[in-house]
Amino acid sequence: MRQPTADTANWISRFQGLMQLDQDTREQLLRKSQIISAPKGAVIFGPGKSPENMLFLLDGTVRVQQVSETGREILLYRITAGESCVLTTACLLAYEDYAAEGIAETAVRAAALPRAIFDELVASSPTFRNFVFTAFSKRITDLFHVIDEVAFQRIDVRLAQGLLDLAGQGDHLAITHQQLAVDLGTAREVITRQMQEFQRRGWVRLARGTVDILDRDALRHLSGR
């Protein structure tokens, strides 16, 4: 467990790529940004609600997902503590119509940096610029990965991966089949059936709204990592 409310005054040190920033830029970043909070379930940004700020996530996670015309949803990526929200920032510099939305998956705290300052820092600090492009990279390769998985990977493999990802260290998950279905961009029934199969094999134990992982190795083996 890491401290939930670490020293806010020096949040920069939690971001790998920002640690080498020169003193001047650090100060700008600290002075011009503002610490904000949002409760679980809050819509951080979305269609018609563009983020005026670039966010540096201090605590919690934000899920960025997309809703298709048909009403179905899919998770694009998660932003976890210690990561930033570059994609949306950059996207909204240009295109206002934006199919994706960001939702606080837990209560979140973040440092918010106004667009204008973001732009200034990109111009003035090579380190900051590098941070931004690196963050971009990661997100984009993530997106490539999502495309690959959705297009070519079997659903049982993806589900096994998803369960392991979500479980982290623990073996207990509080999640519904519907939520898992959205994460993977498939239908709830498909998840239900696969979970049954996993349970039949003794890999998980199911109950209403929860999943217990009984055999990590089996799941890991299926997931191919």
Place this chain on the structure above:
Amino acid sequence: MRQPTADTANWISRFQGLMQLDQDTREQLLRKSQIISAPKGAVIFGPGKSPENMLFLLDGTVRVQQVSETGREILLYRITAGESCVLTTACLLAYEDYAAEGIAETAVRAAALPRAIFDELVASSPTFRNFVFTAFSKRITDLFHVIDEVAFQRIDVRLAQGLLDLAGQGDHLAITHQQLAVDLGTAREVITRQMQEFQRRGWVRLARGTVDILDRDALRHLSGR
């Protein structure tokens, strides 16, 4: 038809977002970049072949596609004349392992700008910076679109869209079922069957390696635009 070898000396004017560049930056861009050519089928970048330059495409098109572990491929996006190659540039600033590859779909000509200069211009010119982020935006929303389509759209709808896109103004396409399958990230047999169905309905005429569109309206109607 546009002139295939337009005045190279002033290629900047072909890029919407670069026209407002100040004189200084324009000169940098022209002096430090180099016009390069590649034949049809050339691999512009790919795994183990990272682009040392940012490309501004003057003529031709480049297809950026991804090859999955299973060997199947999918088109991520196309870069057409008048567009640039920002995603890859930025990506490769950071992550060298890169699943995507860029292939010249036709003979291409491009202005190549070394990374270092790219970085300088991003720092010094607000207009250039804006161009870069706008280009990013477009690509990323394209990727979101691909994810949405792959995950949720029916294959017949996607095929109809694909045919219309590829046909442009004309009614004749020189393309194999296999190539269409890669574009949509599906299997060749699936395309064959759908095309048969389209032909049965009188929407297209098929021949070895070619497709003639007979009923654009029907395709457009199915494609939902």
Place this chain on the structure above:
DNA sequence: CCACTGTCTGTGACTTTGTCACCAACGCCT
């Protein structure tokens, strides 16, 4: 305690899409 309500899960029947294993037709080369 019971009835009511909304959420969550389970299931069968069916359609669509993807996979596998072939084969046939075509164009090209020697």
Place this chain on the structure above:
DNA sequence: AGGCGTTGGTGACAAAGTCACAGACAGTGG
């Protein structure tokens, strides 16, 4: 003419998604 690689066609089957509905559970308010 014969051989060969590419392209397209097909049937049988497996995987995944859709639709319609039913039962099970947890809370809520009487």
